[in-house]
Amino acid sequence: MTRVLLLVSLLALWAGGVRAQPLLDWSPEEIRTVGQHGPWPPPPVRDPSNRVSGTPAGIALGEHLFNDPRLSGEGRMSCATCHQAGREWSDGLAKGKGTAELDRRTPSLWNIGYLHWFGWDGAGDSLWAQSIRPLLDPREMNGGAARPGELLRGDPALTCGYEKAFGEKPGADDERLLVDTAKVLAAFQATLVSPRTPFDDFRDALVAGDRERAAHYPVSAQRGLKLFIGEANCNLCHLGPRFTNGEFGDIGIPFFVRPGEVDPGRLGGLGRLAASPFNLLGKYNDDATGNNTRRTRYVQRQHTNFGEFRVPGLRQVGRGGPYMHNGSVLTLEDVVKHYSEVSPDRLHSDGTPLVRPLGLTKDQSADLVAFLRSLDAEPPPRQAPPPLCP
Numbered sequence: 001m002t003r004v005l006l007l008v009s010l011l012a013l014w015a016g017g018v019r020a021q022p023l024l025d026w027s028p029e030e031i032r033t034v035g036q037h038g039p040w041p042p043p044p045v046r047d048p049s050n051r052v053s054g055t056p057a058g059i060a061l062g063e064h065l066f067n068d069p070r071l072s073g074e075g076r077m078s079c080a081t082c083h084q085a086g087r088e089w090s091d092g093l094a095k096g097k098g099t100a101e102l103d104r105r106t107p108s109l110w111n112i113g114y115l116h117w118f119g120w121d122g123a124g125d126s127l128w129a130q131s132i133r134p135l136l137d138p139r140e141m142n143g144g145a146a147r148p149g150e151l152l153r154g155d156p157a158l159t160c161g162y163e164k165a166f167g168e169k170p171g172a173d174d175e176r177l178l179v180d181t182a183k184v185l186a187a188f189q190a191t192l193v194s195p196r197t198p199f200d201d202f203r204d205a206l207v208a209g210d211r212e213r214a215a216h217y218p219v220s221a222q223r224g225l226k227l228f229i230g231e232a233n234c235n236l237c238h239l240g241p242r243f244t245n246g247e248f249g250d251i252g253i254p255f256f257v258r259p260g261e262v263d264p265g266r267l268g269g270l271g272r273l274a275a276s277p278f279n280l281l282g283k284y285n286d287d288a289t290g291n292n293t294r295r296t297r298y299v300q301r302q303h304t305n306f307g308e309f310r311v312p313g314l315r316q317v318g319r320g321g322p323y324m325h326n327g328s329v330l331t332l333e334d335v336v337k338h339y340s341e342v343s344p345d346r347l348h349s350d351g352t353p354l355v356r357p358l359g360l361t362k363d364q365s366a367d368l369v370a371f372l373r374s375l376d377a378e379p380p381p382r383q384a385p386p387p388l389c390p
Contacts, residue, residue: 021245023215026206033229035207038241040200041193048287049280050183052165053190061161062188063385065181071149073099073133073142079134079185082106085382088320089192092328094230098140099105105327108320111313112140112189115246120309121269121323122248125296126285127186129302132178149177159390179284183232189365194315195377201224202374217374224366224371229253230367232339243314243375248305249354253324253340255307260296266308318373332372336365 016255026034052058065071068080068101081348082096083089089109091097096106104120112118113127124130135148152162152170152256165184170177228234236244248266255263273279273296280287282298287293309325321328329338340360347355360368 002144003114020176021215021219022219024219024226025276030226030229031206033235034203034225036240037235038200038203038207040196040203042240042241043112043137045190047113047126047128047190048130048187048289049285049292050186051286052180052183053187055165055187057161057164058184058187059191060385060388061165062184062186064158064161064388065148065151066188067385068151068184071141071143071147071181073147074146077141079141082134082140083109085379088316090320092321094322094330096140098137099136100139101140103263104138104325105322105337107310107312108316109189109274110194110316111242112192114242117246117248117310119269121265121272123269123272125273125280127189128182129230129276129280131182131185131189132278135178135182139184139374145178146174149174152177152181157388173296179278180276186248195379197315197375197377199371199374201283218370220367220370221374222371224367224369225374227360227364227368228371232360233337236316237311237354244311246311248308248310250307250309250347251315251324251355252347253309253326253328257326264306266305266310266324267301270299270305274301314372315375316377318369320378332369333365334362336368336372340365 032357047052052062066079069076069081070080077098082091082098083106084091091106091318096102096104107120115124115127118124118127118130119133124133135143147169149172152158155267159170161371162180166180170180189282198221200216202221203216204348205211205214205217228238235243239245250265257263257264276286280293286294287365318332321329321331323335329335339355340358342355342357344356
């Protein structure tokens with residue numbers, strides 16, 4: 001009889017699909033905090049410094065150029081070589097590789113259009129300015145400042161695409177065409193918004209008071225989320241719908257690149273930002289109001305910025321290792337271990353400590369990883385871009 005009842009119960013569970021698990025108790029304050037990590041997806045972003053941002057013609061030309069290896073010096077490397085759609089818009093390597101191995105990991109492009117500083121060190125104050133750097137960098141694509149102009153003037157399809165995007169044929173000013181190439185690349189990259197995740201379904205149900213739907217979220221992920229917003233205080237830096245404040249911090253990752261050489265992080269990035277002719281204080285900013293220059297104008301370069309790197313967003317985090325700016329942490333479990341055991345002696349002495357050793361138990365670490373993996377989802381398959389001028 002007992003076996004019959006057990007079989008009936010199992011059949012009922014199977015017939016009804018995966019049934020709800022226990023829903024933990026969530027205080028009103030916890031619900032408000034969880035609610036601040038959504039909704040998702042956010043509204044489309046448009047960059048006022050980029051006149052083709054959000055325009056179909058700009059996005060289309062940008063996608064074609066993103067996949068065009070002719071922008072590189074040897075004609076064999078495109079933006080998509082390192083930022084691969086099938087690898088969460090990164091490359092899966094500990095350190096990026098262009099014409100030579102780089103010092104930092106290739107960052108994912110998911111949700112990049114919502115940032116206000118770009119690159120691991122924030123040397124770019126716009127996505128289009130950041131997109132110029134790999135085109136010119138001798139260790140990356142090494143294309144040279146004249147290469148985009150040669151392509152845009154010499155390839156009839158690209159010439160047509162440019163005219164659709166900018167309303168005129170590409171002219172003789174190679175620097176202008178370099179910037180315009182970066183602007184359409186940025187327009188395309190800003191469309192790369194990560195998919196909804198199990199966390200988003202839980203967040204929406206919890207905020208709406210739908211306990212039945214919220215209870216489908218795994219209990220281990222619920223416990224991990226409570227840790228994330230509570231005792232571990234991870235959302236001090238990983239806040240909002242994108243799970244990042246978009247700023248910089250020292251989290252105890254070594255900044256030595258090789259014997260006798262260090263990566264100064266944000267300190268070096270701010271120096272490059274100030275020296276760049278392509279920053280928002282320059283002539284290529286399309287926002288005539290100047291409202292978007294305030295952050296660049298007033299940011300201060302201080303010694304405390306040494307060894308700070310950008311706080312990455314956590315969406316798709318379980319699918320995008322290795323981790324940290326230099327790819328020195330291989331797995332998500334190792335990331336949690338780092339924060340559990342980080343030594344205060346590894347933090348830059350002049351800065352305000354943002355992290356402390358969490359001292360997590362084995363079960364707490366597993367719960368935190370379960371929550372982080374609930375921020376992952378399988379992206380829909382991508383379609384090949386249509387011809388620029390059919």
